[in-house]
Amino acid sequence: MPESFPMNGGDGTYSYSKNSQYQREASNTAKEMIMETIVDKLDLKSLTVTSKAIRIADLGCSVGPNTFIVVENVIGVVEQKYSSKGLSSEKLEFQVFFNDHVSNDFNTLFASLPPDRQYFATGVPGSFYERLFPTSSLHFVHSAYALQWLSKLPEKLLDKNSPTWNKGRIHYIGASDEVMSAYAAQFEKDMEIFLNARAKEIIDGGMMVIIMPGLPDDIHHSELPAGILFNFLGSSLMDMVNAGIISESQVDLFNLPIYAATPKEMTRLVEKNGCFSIEKLELTEPRSKMETAFNVPALIMHLRAGMEEVFAQHFGREIIHELFERTSQKHEAISHQLESSYMKGTQLFVVLKRK
Amino acid sequence: MPESFPMNGGDGTYSYSKNSQYQREASNTAKEMIMETIVDKLDLKSLTVTSKAIRIADLGCSVGPNTFIVVENVIGVVEQKYSSKGLSSEKLEFQVFFNDHVSNDFNTLFASLPPDRQYFATGVPGSFYERLFPTSSLHFVHSAYALQWLSKLPEKLLDKNSPTWNKGRIHYIGASDEVMSAYAAQFEKDMEIFLNARAKEIIDGGMMVIIMPGLPDDIHHSELPAGILFNFLGSSLMDMVNAGIISESQVDLFNLPIYAATPKEMTRLVEKNGCFSIEKLELTEPRSKMETAFNVPALIMHLRAGMEEVFAQHFGREIIHELFERTSQKHEAISHQLESSYMKGTQLFVVLKRK
Numbered sequence: 001m002p003e004s005f006p007m008n009g010g011d012g013t014y015s016y017s018k019n020s021q022y023q024r025e026a027s028n029t030a031k032e033m034i035m036e037t038i039v040d041k042l043d044l045k046s047l048t049v050t051s052k053a054i055r056i057a058d059l060g061c062s063v064g065p066n067t068f069i070v071v072e073n074v075i076g077v078v079e080q081k082y083s084s085k086g087l088s089s090e091k092l093e094f095q096v097f098f099n100d101h102v103s104n105d106f107n108t109l110f111a112s113l114p115p116d117r118q119y120f121a122t123g124v125p126g127s128f129y130e131r132l133f134p135t136s137s138l139h140f141v142h143s144a145y146a147l148q149w150l151s152k153l154p155e156k157l158l159d160k161n162s163p164t165w166n167k168g169r170i171h172y173i174g175a176s177d178e179v180m181s182a183y184a185a186q187f188e189k190d191m192e193i194f195l196n197a198r199a200k201e202i203i204d205g206g207m208m209v210i211i212m213p214g215l216p217d218d219i220h221h222s223e224l225p226a227g228i229l230f231n232f233l234g235s236s237l238m239d240m241v242n243a244g245i246i247s248e249s250q251v252d253l254f255n256l257p258i259y260a261a262t263p264k265e266m267t268r269l270v271e272k273n274g275c276f277s278i279e280k281l282e283l284t285e286p287r288s289k290m291e292t293a294f295n296v297p298a299l300i301m302h303l304r305a306g307m308e309e310v311f312a313q314h315f316g317r318e319i320i321h322e323l324f325e326r327t328s329q330k331h332e333a334i335s336h337q338l339e340s341s342y343m344k345g346t347q348l349f350v351v352l353k354r355k
Numbered sequence: 356m357p358e359s360f361p362m363n364g365g366d367g368t369y370s371y372s373k374n375s376q377y378q379r380e381a382s383n384t385a386k387e388m389i390m391e392t393i394v395d396k397l398d399l400k401s402l403t404v405t406s407k408a409i410r411i412a413d414l415g416c417s418v419g420p421n422t423f424i425v426v427e428n429v430i431g432v433v434e435q436k437y438s439s440k441g442l443s444s445e446k447l448e449f450q451v452f453f454n455d456h457v458s459n460d461f462n463t464l465f466a467s468l469p470p471d472r473q474y475f476a477t478g479v480p481g482s483f484y485e486r487l488f489p490t491s492s493l494h495f496v497h498s499a500y501a502l503q504w505l506s507k508l509p510e511k512l513l514d515k516n517s518p519t520w521n522k523g524r525i526h527y528i529g530a531s532d533e534v535m536s537a538y539a540a541q542f543e544k545d546m547e548i549f550l551n552a553r554a555k556e557i558i559d560g561g562m563m564v565i566i567m568p569g570l571p572d573d574i575h576h577s578e579l580p581a582g583i584l585f586n587f588l589g590s591s592l593m594d595m596v597n598a599g600i601i602s603e604s605q606v607d608l609f610n611l612p613i614y615a616a617t618p619k620e621m622t623r624l625v626e627k628n629g630c631f632s633i634e635k636l637e638l639t640e641p642r643s644k645m646e647t648a649f650n651v652p653a654l655i656m657h658l659r660a661g662m663e664e665v666f667a668q669h670f671g672r673e674i675i676h677e678l679f680e681r682t683s684q685k686h687e688a689i690s691h692q693l694e695s696s697y698m699k700g701t702q703l704f705v706v707l708k709r710k
Contacts, residue, residue: 050405053489093489097477102468106461110480113457120488122452123478125465133475134408134448 005310009105019305026286057097060146094119133201144211150257154182170234199275213260214348223342236326276352283345360665364460374660381641412452415501449474488556496563505612509537525589554630568615569703578697591681631707638700651686
């Protein structure tokens with residue numbers, strides 16, 4: 001049973017729908033690349049032989065609104081390409097499958113569907129580390145900022161007598177090589193399941209775009225903005241241990257089930273699976289170049305919208321506000337460290353084609 | 356924009372998921388008939404030529420659990436038929452589309468999906484008085500106790516100077532012929548839209564089962580159990596007018612957007628549409644013969660779970676509890692009238708096949 005930590009639902013102050021501008025920015029920078037992908041690589045002629053319905057899935061869609069923007073971009077380019085090729089006078093139809101965990105707030109997602117949408121909308125509850133769709137039923141799959149979530153934590157991390165016992169830390173950043181390897185092994189297992197499932201579901205010639213946190217082979221995770229923020233969250237938790245609010249063993253037993261991959265690592269896993277050709281696999285910048293300074297309070301709101309649940313399930317919901325408050329109070333130190341963080345290419349952009 | 360009055364969500368005291376045993380009983384009595392339909396009429400050989408995925412939609416699924424039972428029955432029979440005919444060694448796959456209004460509680464529906472289900476589950480938000488699926492994409496459509504909800508009230512009912520002004524009543528029961536005709540005309544319009552949309556969506560040879568309240572041509576609506584209950588709800592509202600809780604004009608402006616059709620009427624509308632052959636169209640008994648007495652408190656809980664929203668949207672949520680309490684207090688009179696009500700065949704069972 002894959003673990004599930006949905007983004008904050010609803011549309012309140014701490015909701016993901018109100019705190020996902022960074023993810024939207026990342027989607028925007030990826031937009032051009034997705035458009036290029038479709039224009040250059042998607043073989044619409046063969047995909048529309050049996051049916052004029054193009055089926056698109058967004059895996060890990062959360063509650064919107066970013067998923068709607070991506071889907072509309074994809075549909076726009078496909079339609080343009082289809083009509084420019086003069087493929088048929090018959091109009092294409094689009095069916096979009098919005099997927100996320102069962103615990104995702106689908107009610108909010110459905111209520112915020114664009115009323116003027118040009119597609120048939122459906123929601124698919126379930127983990128993408130399982131089969132979600134019939135065989136050969138999808139033409140285009142998109143997944144942004146979802147595959148960094150491991151299906152579960154490596155069990156070894158909870159063994160006090162093992163070298164993978166991750167004492168005093170909440171992530172593999174700054175941890176032993178054994179802890180790092182346990183995370184990498186779990187990611188490998190998860191990607192194997194993910195790629196196998198998608199290989200069955202995506203029609204021959206169909207494509208998949210994956211966007212997730214990444215890093216170059218020679219950069220350490222602790223140099224990334226996300227790594228810095230995780231470290232500050234960890235130190236806030238340790239402050240709360242010292243203040244007697246939570247116990248140290250609670251922190252020792254907690255690890256974030258989040259992973260960032262290198263291009264080399266991802267290439268190896270896709271090649272090992274063997275069902276997809278790699279059309280593109282590179283590190284890109286998630287933020288536009290205009291942006292010069294980090295807005296730390298906004299960053300922390302984003303972290304809370306996306307990660308409140310994983311802390312709440314382990315430590316209890318009553319500590320959440322204090323945890324993020326304590327982290328916010330460190331905004332100067334966070335700002336200082338972020339300024340010298342590695343930001344060049346921290347987004348892994350992958351385009352695969354079903355062989 | 357079709358109106359939307361979802362069943363009560365969640366799983367609390369007044370929830371539909373806790374108060375839908377009558378609908379389940381109706382589903383059970385329909386089960387045999389649906390099985391027969393599939394065994395006798397569904398041409399699996401031609402339907403599975405291009406794909407081994409059978410796509411099933413339940414229109415107006417609410418939050419479960421009845422929809423899951425129906426879907427499992429349908430899948431069980433299709434699989435049995437498929438394997439008994441030795442059609443292929445390849446296993447069939449099933450994709451099920453659970454449809455209801457955007458305001459339906461899909462979170463509850465998804466959370467209660469059977470964990471051991473043998474199908475890919477999806478939710479489709481939207482009114483079935485619109486297109487919901489791509490062209491020729493469905494093999495089997497089921498809709499139980501949903502089509503009695505009109506897409507909206509006939510506007511004429513709100514014209515104070517017209518003979519269709521339905522003063523002091525909340526339904527066409529006991530009303531003038533003009534009111535009755537306005538309801539019938541709206542049902543005809545709605546069925547036209549419904550059948551046109553489904554004709555596009557259902558693959559040639561695909562089937563549709565519709566179950567909804569019905570009545571014989573020679574029986575008056577006021578003789579049906581539902582008609583009796585609506586009358587009591589209406590009289591409770593008038594009591595509340597007399598007690599100064601709501602205004603009389605509020606009641607005059609309120610009409611239940613619910614309709615029950617006769618077999619003759621339904622036959623005419625299907626034939627007028629022309630895209631479906633009628634495989635079966637008859638009145639059946641929604642309850643098993645064992646049941647001798649009505650459980651009035653349970654009936655009123657059912658009414659509340661299914662109809663709270665339509666009253667709440669017009670009168671405000673604050674009067675709901677009192678409305679159903681006042682109606683409950685009339686349980687002896689209700690019981691008495693129900694005993695002499697017409698109960699023989701009040702369920703219209705329709706099986707259509709896409710020509």
